[in-house]
Amino acid sequence: MSTRNDSTTAFAMTDTLTVSGFAVVPAVLTSGQIIAAVLECERLEQLHRNGGAAGHPDFNVEAAGGGFHAQHPSDGPVRAYDRLRKVMHPGRHSGWFAELAQHRLIVDLARLVYPDPELVLSVLWFKPPRIGSAKPPHQDAAYLPADRRDQLSVWIALDDATPDNGCLQMLPGSHRRGLLPHIGREPQLPDLGELRPVLVPLAAGDAVVFTALTAHASGINHTDRPRRAVLFRFAPRDAAAA
Numbered sequence: 001m002s003t004r005n006d007s008t009t010a011f012a013m014t015d016t017l018t019v020s021g022f023a024v025v026p027a028v029l030t031s032g033q034i035i036a037a038v039l040e041c042e043r044l045e046q047l048h049r050n051g052g053a054a055g056h057p058d059f060n061v062e063a064a065g066g067g068f069h070a071q072h073p074s075d076g077p078v079r080a081y082d083r084l085r086k087v088m089h090p091g092r093h094s095g096w097f098a099e100l101a102q103h104r105l106i107v108d109l110a111r112l113v114y115p116d117p118e119l120v121l122s123v124l125w126f127k128p129p130r131i132g133s134a135k136p137p138h139q140d141a142a143y144l145p146a147d148r149r150d151q152l153s154v155w156i157a158l159d160d161a162t163p164d165n166g167c168l169q170m171l172p173g174s175h176r177r178g179l180l181p182h183i184g185r186e187p188q189l190p191d192l193g194e195l196r197p198v199l200v201p202l203a204a205g206d207a208v209v210f211t212a213l214t215a216h217a218s219g220i221n222h223t224d225r226p227r228r229a230v231l232f233r234f235a236p237r238d239a240a241a242a
């Protein structure tokens with residue numbers, strides 16, 4: 001296996017990132033780390049099911065029509081659409097994920113782009129079985145103020161991510177178009193123009209790295225198993241402090 005310290009691998013990765021706006025990095029997590037991550041996800045889901053996170057704004061659930069509620073809509077009995085869709089800032093709820101965010105291999109990926117990267121966002125994506133909804137095409141920059149759009153995401157699959165369970169889809173070259181017009185409360189690109197999405201299936205533990213201008217999406221989870229992933233987003237330290 002090549003390592004992230006290998007300068008040829010690093011060069012190839014930054015080259016792919018420059019040309020396409022994203023790059024796949026195999027085996028960022030070991031099998032032991034994948035098992036530990038999945039156990040932590042199950043613990044957080046259990047906390048949610050038991051009502052231990054009711055009303056907490058970091059715990060977002062699937063909405064009946066797809067998309068997500070900003071927070072748990074009720075403290076009543078858990079319904080199908082009360083399944084967790086994402087947990088924001090997992091490091092605040094799990095020491096394990098807080099430590100993972102500092103993992104050398106992960107921070108080194110950000111260092112390929114920023115000499116001194118700062119973690120600015122972490123998200124746990126759950127995409128639950130059968131009801132895990134699609135994420136429409138968007139650029140993360142659409143969520144960010146103009147002076148904070150230089151950011152790099154490291155999205156790590158915790159289950160095998162496949163076309164059937166809603167793996168990521170990337171729009172190669174979109175990062176060279178600047179910020180495109182978005183519509184909607186959950187910003188999305190109404191028109192892809194010439195851009196064509198490519199499916200990015202990953203094995204559990206693999207990562208895809210992409211810029212905040214790289215348009216991407218994910219499909220519905222049609223399977224009986226969750227499609228979980230953790231996202232760490234980095235910015236150059238000065239920008240994060242601005």
Ligand SMILES: O=C(O)CCC(=O)C(=O)O
Nearest residue numbers: 125135140155218229231
């Ligand atoms: O995990 C997903 O399905 C969507 C991820 C995404 O859109 C993001 O990380 O910006």
